[in-house]
Amino acid sequence: MPFNSNNSKITTTSIIIYSVIILAFSAIIYSCATDPEIINWYNPDEYAAGGATTLYEATSAAFSTPAPNLSASAFQKHMEGDVTFEATFVTAPAPNNAGLGPIFNDVSCVNCHTLDGRGDKPSVFRLSIPGTDLNGGPNPAPGFGGQLQDKAVFGTLAEGNVTITYIEEFYSYPDGTTYSLLRPIYTIDNTYMPLPPGTMLSVRAAPPVFGLGLLEAINSFDIIASADENDNNQDGISGKVNFVYDVVSGTNQVGRFGWKANQPHLDQQTAGAFSGDMGITTPLFPQESCSGQVQDDGLGDDPEVDAVFLDVTSFYTKTLAVPAPRNLDNPQVQKGKQLFFEIGCENCHRQKWTTGVLADIPEVSNQTIYPYTDMLLHDMGPDLADNRPDYLANGYEWKTRPLWGIGLTALANGHTRFLHDARARNLEEAILWHGGEAQKSADAFKNLSATERANLIKFLEAL
Numbered sequence: 001m002p003f004n005s006n007n008s009k010i011t012t013t014s015i016i017i018y019s020v021i022i023l024a025f026s027a028i029i030y031s032c033a034t035d036p037e038i039i040n041w042y043n044p045d046e047y048a049a050g051g052a053t054t055l056y057e058a059t060s061a062a063f064s065t066p067a068p069n070l071s072a073s074a075f076q077k078h079m080e081g082d083v084t085f086e087a088t089f090v091t092a093p094a095p096n097n098a099g100l101g102p103i104f105n106d107v108s109c110v111n112c113h114t115l116d117g118r119g120d121k122p123s124v125f126r127l128s129i130p131g132t133d134l135n136g137g138p139n140p141a142p143g144f145g146g147q148l149q150d151k152a153v154f155g156t157l158a159e160g161n162v163t164i165t166y167i168e169e170f171y172s173y174p175d176g177t178t179y180s181l182l183r184p185i186y187t188i189d190n191t192y193m194p195l196p197p198g199t200m201l202s203v204r205a206a207p208p209v210f211g212l213g214l215l216e217a218i219n220s221f222d223i224i225a226s227a228d229e230n231d232n233n234q235d236g237i238s239g240k241v242n243f244v245y246d247v248v249s250g251t252n253q254v255g256r257f258g259w260k261a262n263q264p265h266l267d268q269q270t271a272g273a274f275s276g277d278m279g280i281t282t283p284l285f286p287q288e289s290c291s292g293q294v295q296d297d298g299l300g301d302d303p304e305v306d307a308v309f310l311d312v313t314s315f316y317t318k319t320l321a322v323p324a325p326r327n328l329d330n331p332q333v334q335k336g337k338q339l340f341f342e343i344g345c346e347n348c349h350r351q352k353w354t355t356g357v358l359a360d361i362p363e364v365s366n367q368t369i370y371p372y373t374d375m376l377l378h379d380m381g382p383d384l385a386d387n388r389p390d391y392l393a394n395g396y397e398w399k400t401r402p403l404w405g406i407g408l409t410a411l412a413n414g415h416t417r418f419l420h421d422a423r424a425r426n427l428e429e430a431i432l433w434h435g436g437e438a439q440k441s442a443d444a445f446k447n448l449s450a451t452e453r454a455n456l457i458k459f460l461e462a463l
């Protein structure tokens, strides 16, 4: 039927009618939302936290299981990546996995990413001096580069090591309940040559590596659209996109991975780990991390692992299953979830996204997911600050961590250390360290009753 003015009039009228109906419904929903007795915070859809990649078994393998929807060939590739992720590298010459070092932080991916989950202590020590490199990234410290390698192969010196001292500080909630936090103090010792003046240090623990293909599949435009750098909506939250150098395209792209969103995609994150953390050259980073320094052996460096090895390792991190939440129908969990929204946690830990298309991986494409991150940088205040800029992230800013699977950390990783440097001994301490843009939210948490705080933690433990 052709369009005519009469037709559009009908359309206008029906829009008005629909609007009235929608308004009426909204009013009903709103009145429910304000009544804690009536509202139901249970939505069974949320069990599928990773869409079709979700794993519905809460076991110690919760972080290290292939996505159940992988095709036969994708599964095969994933299993090859499982082997390379666990491969222990050794000094060359050797028949397999040779090329470790000359300087490094650890010998395999899995040694830091325990069971594909998180480390219980810092394992990577980023360094830089004021200024930026040619691409706007951290300015390498002369003689040390962008990272302090605290281990070395025979005949080479480690660049130094980081000593951690914790000071226990005691506080109390407004209701009188006491708690303590461990404030870390970092010192760089035993450097193989003097550190350049003004060297800045950022200490980081290994985050979990499941669900990351989904996060890579989120459309850049959606992330950019959700930023609010100047806090135009005046909610006190000014999420900001990091734009970081992409060695594949030679352009700056949306940063997604690392505690400061300093890596644009998993291929580069993985190649960066081989290079910086293990001293393994790849086609993406064909030079040793100590290239140009006094300990550079001057060898051509091959690369030590080829494009296929790199690709399957990266693919592995793109295709691990996301563990499903548990007990979402529990009344205390529902109350905790309501509080999570009410005191503003969800303003940063954004519950829901729909992924776009990740080339060649339909399994993570077009999925509805519940990662609880906005993928953006936030000022987290002076207590969490590392005072070391990383591309557009300043010394106070960190990327909102995804919270999916976080309740399984004890079961799957055998510890409950959280935050970028693993200083928090449990979920409660992780919240209590929040400052800056999250100060209001953290204060609201402190002002809850003990039962409400416990319910909020129960909700996190259900994720």
Ligand code: HEC
Pocket: 085, 105, 106, 107, 108, 109, 110, 111, 112, 113, 123, 124, 204, 205, 206, 207, 208, 209, 212, 256, 257, 258, 259, 260, 262, 266, 269, 270, 273, 274, 277, 278, 313, 314, 317
């Ligand atoms: C020495 C310890 C260590 C080793 C070895 C290591 N990693 Fe990591 N990994 C880390 C740390 C620490 C971070 C956070 C880095 C940052 O914030 O800049 C990280 C971050 C990551 C991330 C980003 C996760 C996220 O949610 O943002 C991925 C993916 C990853 N590593 C994969 C690997 C792979 C693959 C290997 C082996 C090639 C590897 N890692 C080796 C410690 C390590």
Ligand code: HEC
Pocket: 237, 259, 340, 343, 344, 345, 346, 347, 348, 349, 378, 380, 384, 398, 399, 400, 401, 402, 403, 406, 417, 418, 419, 420, 421, 427, 430, 431, 434, 437, 438, 441, 442, 445, 460
């Ligand atoms: C302003 C944004 C913001 C708000 C609001 C916020 N968070 Fe966070 N959250 C972050 C960032 C950024 C990190 C990572 C900080 C770091 O590691 O130094 C984080 C880390 C966490 C962690 C540790 C995650 C991990 O992987 O180690 C937990 C748990 C957490 N937040 C829970 C909460 C809860 C509960 C609330 C509400 C009381 C909340 N957050 C409010 C931004 C926010």
Ligand SMILES: [Ca+2]
Pocket: 099, 100, 101, 102, 279, 280, 281, 288, 304
């Ligand atoms: Ca090497």
Ligand SMILES: [Ca+2]
Pocket: 143, 144, 145, 146, 147, 148, 149, 159, 289, 290
């Ligand atoms: Ca170095």
Ligand SMILES: [Ca+2]
Pocket: 228, 231, 232, 233, 234, 235, 236, 237, 238, 239
């Ligand atoms: Ca805002």
